[in-house]
Amino acid sequence: MSAPSGPALPWRAVVALSVTMIIAWGSQYYAIAVLAPAIAEAEGWSREAIFGAYSLGLLAQGLCSFPVGLLLDRFGGRIVMSVGSVLSALALAGLAAAPSEPWFFAAWVATGAAMAATQYEPAFATITASFGDQARRAITILTFAGGLASTVAWPITAALLPRLGWRGTYRIWAAAALLVCLPLHATLLPGARVARGAARRPLGPILRAAAFWFVALALTTGAVLFSIVAVHAIPMLQEAGLSATAAVAIASFTGPMQVAGRVLEFAGLQRVRPSRVAILAAAAQPVAIVALMGVGQWWWLAGVYVVLYGASGGILTIVRGTVPAELFGREGYGAVSGALGTPGIVARAIGPYAAAWLWQAAGGDYRPVQVVMVACGVLAALAFLGAARCAPPPGPAVGPPAGR
Template identity: 40%
Template sequence: MTLETRAALLLGTAQTLAWATSYYLPAVVAPAVVRDLQAEPALVYGAFSASLLLAGLVAPRVGRAIEQRGGRPVLMLSSLVISLGLALLGLLPGLWGWVAGWLVLGLGMSAGLYEAAFATLGVLFGRGARRPITLVTLLAGFASTIGWPLSTALLPLLGWRGTCLAYAAANLLIALPLYVLLPRAAAAVESAAGPQAAELPPPPQAWVRRSFLLLAVFFTLRSMISGAMGVHLLSLLGGLGLSVGAAVAAAALQGPSQVGGRLLEFTAGRAAHPLVVARLGGLLLPLGALLLVLAGPVAAVPFVLLYGASNGILTISRGAVPLALFGPRGYPVLMGKLALPILVSQALAPTLAAPVVANWPAAHFLGAAGLLALGALGCLMAIRPAPLPSPEAAIQRS
């Protein structure tokens, strides 16, 4: 087993647990919290949104820490912080304890989810990190598939507090040791790049700023769409005329289609430039929305499949495209800066979209989402590869 594959398996397993016990936790646990604490649902779910906002604000600092110290110690710390946040959820009384626990979890998610994992792989393997990034997302793509049924099974046995405490222990006993086993940055870079690895000249700063801005706008707009759809998809499918059962069945296809999109990137897409693959992923959602507008409710299943595959591909692209465009130098800092608007938009989108979903016809909302995704794709299409250095610059470097 290669060093890259070993690191990806360790990270992917730990990421599955981290996502299942943090980001995907409220979907099952929050309704029980609302009933137990007799709290307003908006306040209970608002604590989760606040944690995402905090995660976004802290993300640039996390990127700088990974750049300076490597990803291994940052990820190890993240498992400790996630465990602490879950323990606070299980032990502290009242709504204030729930909010405090989620604020701590926000810090842990910032240091322990995809952006931190991608940055770690970039530090370890440089431009060779694309395949490990894909493997990590393939494994962690099953976080909700594993986490939601497990939480549903634990709730009657342990209650929501006991479930949170069990997950705190799991992060300490499973995720933390997996992070300890990750290779150290110095050894990994030497084995992956080799002592004679050539260093490419840095691209022009004006091109870097323009390309990063376009990339940030693209992923922020797409995260706004996925943040809104993640909460309101069932309501929107019902608004198209589907029964409750049909809407649930159609929405359930999103998870498998996300994994399918990642498998497509892992197999057929590996020979293409990551930017080309990202453009394909960005195109799938507008195509699905167009089908829905033209064909009506009968196209609900194809829409969900295309939307899920689009999300699956773009999850990989979030790590692979910046690495391919800008290189490994400064990659962790770049990922931290990119995570800030993405996490903030994910936190705000469900609340901002709620009145629109309530007052617009579902087909109009989904059509508007398709147009927004098409506008985002325009940003991606405007990105060009880095200009080659001039002969004079090459002579000066030599």
């Protein structure tokens, strides 16, 4: 399979996906953080039930990732992501219409299926099938936009909520999926032509390779760390002695640091193989958590934590899309990426609850949780190292070989 090159590269697809990633992540992932208190107050449902439904959606996303990957290889991003946009609109409208908790849970399952067909994994697969050796640069550009999702979605959701209520806000997001994402996916993404060659590659040999399981382990342990930070970072900083305002301010710098990490990858690391970049970025994460553990004694370590964690996290988002293509080739990328991502998405759903249980079992002490986080970060770095060392000679790489 030869990928397009030169002027034939569909850069308009990257522009389209940059817009749709903001809407998909904003509506399916970030909006609930703003809307949950209003839902609880209006409906009388517990926050545990609301976030339990959300976690069930993440589990559904994980279970759907592999079959969606197979569909991407067979039919291409245009069809799969267009169908995903329709499903997203219906699911978000279902959330808005939910008359009871069981309905709300069912709508989140549908939303999870839509996540699998509209977020980073299908976007990365679409770009990899279309861009060939230029996919790494295109993926990096796409993650710049994706990193703005919370910055865009939280203020919009907060502005709509007092005017339209939580149900009306979800209806607006549903309309955005149908009226913005669907036309962009249907008209600007490549069709099935570039995906036909990818569908011919048997997946069995890759699944039997040690490198595959090393990468899966790295992505899964990294997802555990990420999910715990996403929910518990602010309480951890407060436990270390920071005020609520200071903790929120420190945590809010994670996003800009992610962008800084992606700029570094784009400007300075394009000639380094993605697997090597992954090792370095993953190794920085446990160092960041160790710094977080020391904030109670030395407050300035909060800055060290947010810089290291944010920048490395921004880079790791990119390598999620580029390492599979480097180690296993571009053919069959959708299925390989879906299989690799499934356990990580499931771990992302379970991680915050497991951390809360451990915190409570430790008598309200986050130190055991932080030890687990450090262990996850070290294990992720070692797993990426193992994958790089035992991988077979790569297929067409996403980035140029080191030293070229």
